[in-house]
Amino acid sequence: MKKLNFLLALGLALPFPGYTQAPPADADVVKKMADYVIAHAAFTFTGNNQTYATSKEIPVGVNATISDHLSAWHYPNGVLNIAMIDLGNYLKEEKYSAFAKKHVAFAFDNVTYFEALSKKGVKYKEFPFNQLIHTRVLDDCGAMGASLLDVYQTVKRADYRAYIDKAANHISKIQERLPDGTLCRPNPYKWTLWGDDLYMSVPFLARMGKLTGDNAYFDDAVAQIKHFTHYLWDPGAGLYVHYYYEDLQRQGVAHWGRANGWIMLAKVQLLNDLPANHPGRNEVIADLTQQILGVARYQSASGLFHQVLDRTDSYTETSCTAMFVYSIARAVNEGWLDKRYISIAEQAWNGLVREKITPDGQLKDVCIGTNTAADLTAYYNRPAELNDFHGWGPMIEAGIEIMRYRESKKK
Template sequence: MKKLTLLLYLGLAIPFAGHTQHNTTDIEVVKRVADYAVAHAAFTFKGNNNQTYNTSKEIPEGVTANISDHLSEWHYPNGVLNIAMVDLGNYLKEEKYNAFAQRHVAFAFDNYAYFEALSRKGVKYKNFPFNQLINTRVLDDCGAMGASLLDVYNTVKRGDYRAYIDKAANHISKVQERLPDGTLCRPNPYKWTLWGDDLYMSVPFLARMGKLTNNNNYFDDAVAQVKHFTHYLWDPRTELYVHYYYEDLKRQGVAHWGRANGWIMLAKVQLLNNLPASHPGRNEVIADLTQQILGVAKYQGPNGLFHQVLDRTDSYTETSCTAMFVYSIARAVNEGWLDKRYITIAERGWDGLVKEKIQEDGQLKDVCIGTNTSADLSFYYNRPTELNDFHGIGPVIEAGIEIARYRAKK
């Protein structure tokens, strides 16, 4: 008691579970992360002559130009970030966050034709701008960015946006490779490989497309993909998903990789966000989501965080998967899909992120970089992390929104 009195006398803060750093509110932490992205996405090009160009029209002949920063590029994590920014703007009624997503999409559509013309001439170089927009080959190229474009299209009704949305829908529904039972898969690294990541790279888009067009075929396909991915990737022994399934070997992968499990959980939540209440598959998706939440909860660390390899505590604690689980669980509680007693899993995860992973300037620590599949577990252990890698920014924003929603109701 004397020690406690002394600490109070000296003005030293005593940590308390549920408090964010420096007593800032949850939404202030979220805005710190989002505002860092807003401030550091330049939406410009950098030439090999070290000059900066605001539009592709300014790039001189013979100059090789790249997009100036990762936050301005056209890759699936940018789509995740755009969706989060729209959600944050809508939640806070602050237009600058919606404007970020709108500006990102416009930057691509106003400039990609220049690089598409170069591509037709055979010009290619490292980090070629808008390559995934120009050449759609796998779900990474169009699924997440397409979903974010659908969110922007709700406000900005440009014809070229709708044309791309229809093109992405055609690719996912009719072009992308599938197993004989209709499960989406990839031609690499082996024919055919089922990636856990691809549930997110397809289902959120399909769900939004169903809502846009009132075509139940999109909803039916999205629900079927959830069922199929669980069939191939769920490991009942650990109650986790493996990262991949090799169709040629009829064999699951070795790693219960954190972010793959996060992508899968996120996809189910985004499907439920858009799936009509009357859809016959809705309760099945909720049951599948609940099963996954109860499974992953067993692997949460004492600091609230989850590991890079979920069932291996000697792997590092990883930011993006933790945020994905926090968002999904808190969202499920907020929407009434999951009993509120499970909110403590999300709250402890969020408080762990705030305490250990979110810096004062809004940058994120310990985000695993983009990751391929591998047959050896050590590959996943040794995947590097990068400060503020863009795989983590969108999920952290989404997690904070849902935690703030829940705590605002308490």
């Protein structure tokens, strides 16, 4: 009896096999991530071991850089800004929306200093706001431009509108395209079609259509989805390849997770703003459904998705998993997808919370920025880092849509 009592007492202190703690509330998880972002975005400059609050404080001759990646002007920052605005609107907590407004204002209030240096020929590693000053490819303006359009809904600065119009002109009239109108890049080979670029263009075009009422933007966005599917969809795998080389007329080798995530995200962001009576709307929904059903075949037992989606010996990757969670859950929440498919998103979200978020809200296993590669090993070996800024926006958006779905079930 004494031995039994001892074992029972031990059982109170140690979990039984198969026992798991109740998962934290979704809102607590998402807020912890967003609060971590707010706490670690300094919106300052660093040079000569000194910190400067504004560009006006930087001494002549000091090569100052932006103090942290969260304060920089790069496409992942645009994804994050959109997510923070969405979180602020959903939770009705202004501090999250204010983050995006502060981020954009930090850039526009300081860019003229670096623009003047650039005109003098001054260039150095991590030159601040280089993509804001020089727009060459869609990475430079698409995602940040989309986030600026969201900020512009409440902050009507003339310099913001000027940049929005500049980005619209670049995407619609300057950025390279294939003869059929498909957006492409001049590198690494002429002309290269990147799956990433569907996100770097379509969300901006959709928002521009909503802002201006010009259906040409919506028409172009719908056409891009059709074109990218034509060039990048692999029907045998039910997945997208990362890229297409026009000079070889050949698809890439890898079904890279985040490229598939960018493509799925772009379709959802278009549907958010595409008019209900647009003739291409049902086609976009069908395309999105096809992709969701395709990627669902590659979900791991943990709920997570792999860096190379159809290669289970590649690591499970956070950002692509989050993109799929957001897209699938939003499609269910908006009625574009039958609700039985929510289980894909819920299991993926549960895996993210369980394995990829630290107790203080940091993100694990986010693949760093990735170029195209002819060999599959390049994708296998691409580093996954703690808090790489490609993960923040998708993770927050994923949490919002999971919260929406689970809250709707309570009603």
